[in-house]
Amino acid sequence: MKTKILITIICACSLFKLQAQEWGYVSSLQNEWLRKIWTQGLDTVYIVGENGLIARSIDQAETWKKQYFPTKVALNDIIFIDFYTGFAVGEQGTILKTVDAGEKWSQIPVTTTSHINAIAATGLDNIWAVGDNSLILHSTDAGETWEQKNILPENDRQLLDIAFRGNLGYFTGNYATVYKTEDYGEMWNKQSVIELLNLYNPFAVVGYINIMENKTYLMGGHYLCSTEDQINWEFVELFSGINPFFLNDREGYFSSVGGAPVGGGIPGLNIAKVYNGGKDWEFMTLTYDYSTKQDVNRLTPQIRVVNDMLGYAIFTQVLLKMPAPPHDNVAINKIKDNSQLYIYQISENELVIKSVSNPIKSIEIFDTLGKFLIHQRWLNSAWETNLNLNSLRRSVYSVKVIHQDNTISIKKYFKR
Secondary structure, three states, X not given: OOOOXXXXXXXXXEEEOHXXXXXXXXXXXXXXXXXEEEEEOOOEEEEEEOOOEXXXXXXXXXXXXXXXXXXXXXXXXXXXXXXXXXXXXXXXXXXXXXXXXXXXXXXXXXXXXXXXXXXXXXXXXXXXXXXXXXXXXXXXXXXXXXXXXXXXOOOOOOEEEEEEEOOEEEEEEOOOEEEEEOOOOOOOEEOOHHXXXXXXXXXXXXXXXXXXXXXXXXXXXXXXXXXXXXXXXXXXXXXXXXXXXXXXXXXXEEEEEXXXXXXXXXXXXXXXXXXXOOOOEEEOOEEOOHHXXXXXXXXXXXXXXXXXXXXXXXXXXXXXXXXXXXXHOOOOOEEOOOOOEEEEEEEOOEEXXXXXXXXXXXXXXXXXXXXXXXXXXXXXXXXXXEEEOOOOOOOEEEEEEEEOOOXXXXXXXXXX
């Protein structure tokens, strides 16, 4: 007979109306021209943009420290390889580096004036950047020196994105350009996804690539494509978003500009979410007053989500955040724990979650950095469920329970 062990509750349970997950306007970075976001943990956010803008927030976008690099060129991308070491790239061959978490930035000289559009790395000894005129740069010494690689037979391609996950990497660009490496960039090979895109748009701009644990996504024009074996690509969906962001193999977001409101969207701005790998998108509620007439149409929107409860999206001069900031007058109702939600660890790797008064629709588990780990949903709500914790080590985790009435309970627990 199994013995029930009551798990230590780290903090009191609170219920949040689903409205707390609405996207709202962040006014603390207004009137800037924004291009790319990078998040570091739960609290730190970086944004780069035009006029050499590098902005850093350590309080989830509430306040910002802004710097303007002297050359004033537009910056197109930013990454951090560890907590302290980061790079920003931009127009006219600009590469900037920081070794103190963004306090100071220095320019790294390179022998090109082509615009650099994206940067990615597997570590300090393997950093890649791509840009206009088929530009591909590689560094093996923490970005101090860069070698230009002649990989493409064409010299007129605009390369727009690059991504790595371990030894697997891709870069993409216009004219349906997709190249893959399986050895950290030693060899790059042109991909057959081009044949798939040729059926729809042979001149598609492939401006986005996202490598998940078991699936890779790319956008060719407005066509979302995916692969599980990194060989055979399939068409997933056609939609207006062109820069989606996936948290895992199945859960993703996209942002778009233009069109009438759909499912709670507002004129000109939309954010949608998917749970099943890109097939069925649900539009989320935005609490942004479009009457401010800020310029949202000049540049491509970009979205980055930390976890299911925290995310950021930029639309040229507009920064949105989920959950909506309190100054957007969004009613975020914290209610005392009347859900009577109980959590028991009945064995080393088995967790029981029971709700006495409000049935459970889905459960998600996150680590202390907000990384999504486990997700379970039901067609019919359940009062009690068992979860297998075999994949989790001994640590503190957050359990998010969405109830039948769409209220949310969040508890922290310690896996013994």
